[in-house]
Amino acid sequence: MDKPCILVVDDDREIVKAISINLENEGYRVLKAYDGLQALDMLSSQSVQLILLDVMMPKLDGLSATMKIRQDKNIPIIILSAKSEDTDKVLGLSMGADDYVTKPFNPMELMARVKSQLRRYMTLGDINVKGKSNLLRSGGLCFDPDTYTLTVDGEPVKLTPTETKIVELLLRNAGRVFSTEEIYERVWEGPAYGAENTVMVHIRRIREKIEINPKEPKYLKVVWGIGYKIEKI
C-alpha cells in the first residue's frame, strides 16, 4: 500500500498508455483496462485507490460502470469524456463520479486532479474520523475557523487575510450568491462605493489558488451579472 494504485480504463489503448506513463512518472502504480467489464473484473481482484474512466466504451459504458462500482466501493472516480456538454457533466457527477474531465485534456491538469482526488480520499478520511464539528466544508474545500486555515483536498492553501475573510463568508453561506457590494460591505466593513473591481480581482486570485483549473472553477463560481458563490457540495 505504499504506492497508490490507479485503474485507467479507455478503449483507446494509446490514450491509456499516455496516461499510464504520466501516472507512473508521478510515482503511481497503474492498472489498465480497455472496457467496462474488464475494469469491474480488475476491481474485484485488486486493491485500487482511484479510477480514470472513459464513457464511450464497448461492452459496458463508463456511466453504467460507475453505477456498478458505486454499489460497494467508495473510491474516487474521474470520468474522461469527449462529451463536453454541461448536461453530460451533470449526468456523470450525479451517477457518482467525483470529477469530470473532458477530452482532449491537458495532461498536467489531469495529474493535478488525480492528486487532489487521491489526497482527499486517503488523508481526508482521517480528518473525518477526528470529526472537528466547527469545520466549514464544501467538497474538498475545508476551512478551520479556529486556526484560520484553508485546505483544498487536505493541502493547505496560503491566503491573504482579506481573501480568507471572503472564503469564510462564502463557505459559511455555501450555495448562496453574494453580490460584490455585499461581499465588500461584509469583508471590508465599509460602504461599497465603486469598489466592485477590488472584490472581483480578489475573487479571481482566490480562484487561482484553490481551483485546479481557474477557467472551469469547481468551488468558487461566478454567477455572471449577479455575483459569486461557493458551491454546496
Place this chain on the structure above:
Amino acid sequence: MDTKLKKSKPFLIWLCFFIGMNIVISAIMLGIMSLDEINDNFDVIRAVLKQDLKSSQNFINLIADRFDFLARYINDDADRYNASGEYLDRLENEGENLIYYAINPKTEKILTNSKTDHGISEKGKPSLPKGYDYFLYFDGERFIAEQGGKTIDVYRKDSGYKKSTLWRYINGNPSSSTVNAGELALKHQAGLIDSPFADMPDIKGCKILLMVKKNIIENPYAYSSLYNLKRSFETALVIIAAALIIFLAGVALLVFSIIKRNVKREFDKVLVRKSGAVWFEVKAVISLFIINIPLQVLMYGWYFNKELVHVLILICFWWFYLMFKDLYANRRRFFSNNSISSLIKFYRSFESRKPFQKAMLLRIYALIAAEAVLVILVAIFFYGFLAEGGIYLLPALVFFAMGVYLAYRYLKRYSNEIGDMGRVLDHIEAIKKGDMETKLALDPGADLYTAAENLNKIQEGISKAVEEKIRSERMKVELITNVSHDLKTPLTSIISYADLLSKEEGLPDHVMDYIKILVQKSDRLKTLIQDIFELSKATSGDLKVEKERIDLGKLIRQTLADLDERISQSGLLFKIDIPDEPVYIISDGKKLYRVFLNLIGNALKYSLEGSRVYITLEVKDGKKAMAVIKNIANYEMDFKEEEVLERFVRGDKSRTTEGSGLGLAIARSFVQACGGSMNIKVDGDLFKVELGFNIE
C-alpha cells in the same frame, strides 16, 4: 358472365315489380269498373264455373228473345215492324239444338220445326224428347219451365226471366215495365238483346214451346247461337282460369320483388338518377297533365274508352311512382335542378374561365342585364293586365318573382363571398403566425375556392420546407457532435504524446522546437474544435438558453476582472464607462460572459500597441442597454463589416495563428440567442462592436 348477371339482376327484379304491379293494378281497376255490374258478373262467373249454361242470364235472354219472335210470328205481329222471316231463321238455324212449337188456336197457325206437338195439346207439362233437358212452355196462360228435371219458377222476382225480354209476357202488361222502350232500343242497338220490338203482342191462348238439347251441338249448315253461347261459355272458363293464373303470377312477382326490394332499389336508383337530370319545370308540367287523368275519370267515368283509361291510369301510377322516388332520393335537388339553376350553372362555367376580377364584374353586368329584361317583361305583362286583365297577371307575377329570386341569389352569393374573404384573410394571418396544420376548407362552389386551395398548397409547401430545414439542421448538429467526438479522441492522444515528448530530456534543440510547434498546434486544434462545435450548435438553434435577471454592468466588470491579468500585461489602456446603478436585462449570464470574453479577447489580440480600448455601457430612453467596445486595429481592416463575421467561412486573409477566428461569429450567435443584437462598424482603423439589449 357473372358480373353481367349481377348487373342485370336489379333490372330483372324491377321488371318483376313492374309487371306484378301492372297486373295487380289492372285487376283492381277491372274490379272497380265492374262494380255496378257485379251481380250479373257474379252470376255469369258462377254459371261459367259450374258450366251451367242453361241457368245463365245469357241463355235465358237468348231463349226469351226466341220466345218473343215466336210470339210475334204466331200472332202475325212481326209485320208491323217490317220484320221479314229473318228472325224465324234464327230459330231455324239452331237445328236440332232447339225444338220449337207454337200454335195460335185463333188462326190455327202453327210454327214448328218438329213433327210432334210433344203433348202440348193436352193439359199439363210437355214431354221432353230424349236428349233434351230444358223447356220453356207457355200454355196459353202461364209459363212453365224446367231444366234437368227441375221446375223453374219463372215468376220469381229475381229470376233471370224477369230480367229478360220475357218480362212483358210474364207481367202481361207492357207498361209495368222495369225497362223502358228507349233503353230497350239502346240495348238492341248495342247488341245486348236481339229483339228490336218495343211492345208485346197478345199471346193469350197461344201455346208456345221451346226445348233445348242437353248437349248442344254445332249446326254444320247454319250459325247456331246456342252453340256459340256454349262455346263462349267454355272459352270463358279458360279465360277465367288464365286470368286467375295471371293475377296470381302478378301477385307472386310483386311479392318476390318486395322480398328482394334491396336489389330492386338498385334499379330505382338508376331511374332516379336519370329522372333527377330532368328539370323541375318539365316534371311539374308533365305531372299536371297526368294528374288530370284520374280527375277526368272521376268526373266522367270510364265508359267512353275503358282500354284507354286503363292504360292512362297505369301511366299515371308509374309516373307518380317515379316522381315520389325521385323526390325521396334527390330531395332538394328535385326542385333545385330547374331551368334557372341550369342557366346559372351554365353562366358560372362560362364565368369560371375568366380571371377573378373580370368574373366579378361580369357577374354584376349579367345581373343588371337580367334584371332589366325581367323589369321590361313585368312592365309589359302588367300593362297587359291593366288593359286586358285576367291571365296577364300570372306571367307578370312569375317574372317579378324571378327578378326577386335572382337578386336574392346574387346577394346571398355576395355575402358568402365576403365571409370567405374573411376566412382567407384569417388563414393568411394564421400561416403568418406559424400554424401549418389547419387547412382552409371553403365550399367547392365558392368563387375563392381556387384561391383557398392554392393557399393550402402554399401552406403545405412552407410546412414541408420548414420540416425539411429542421430535419437537416438536426442532422447537421448530430453530424457535428459525432465528428467533434471523433476528432477529440485522436487529439487527446496527440496532445498527450506531444506533452510527453516535451518533457523528454536530452533532445537536440531543433527537435525541441518541433515539439513546441506540435504542442501549440494541437492546442489550437483543440480550441478550434470546441468553437466549431459551439458555433454550429448556436446557429442551428440547438443552444439552450437559461434566462434570468442580470446586471449587464456587473457582468462586464466581472469579465474584465477575469481578464485582469491579460489586460495589465497587454500594455493597452482600458477606458471603462459603466454606470454605477445596475442595468438589468433578462438574459443568460454564462453566454453573455462568453460574448464579452471573446470581444475583449479580440480587442486584446488585435489592438495597436499602446492604444486605448473603450468599453462603455449606456441606457438609451430607459428601454435599451447599449454596450460598445471600441479599439484601434493593429492591422489594416480591408474587409467589410458583414464579412468579418464570416471570415472563417470565407477563408479571409486576416486569419491569425491563435484562436479559431470564430470568436465574433460565436459572439453574435450567442447574443442573438440571448435576445440581443450585435453590430460591427469599421471606420478606418477604428473597430467598433455594438451590443443592444432590451432593458427589463
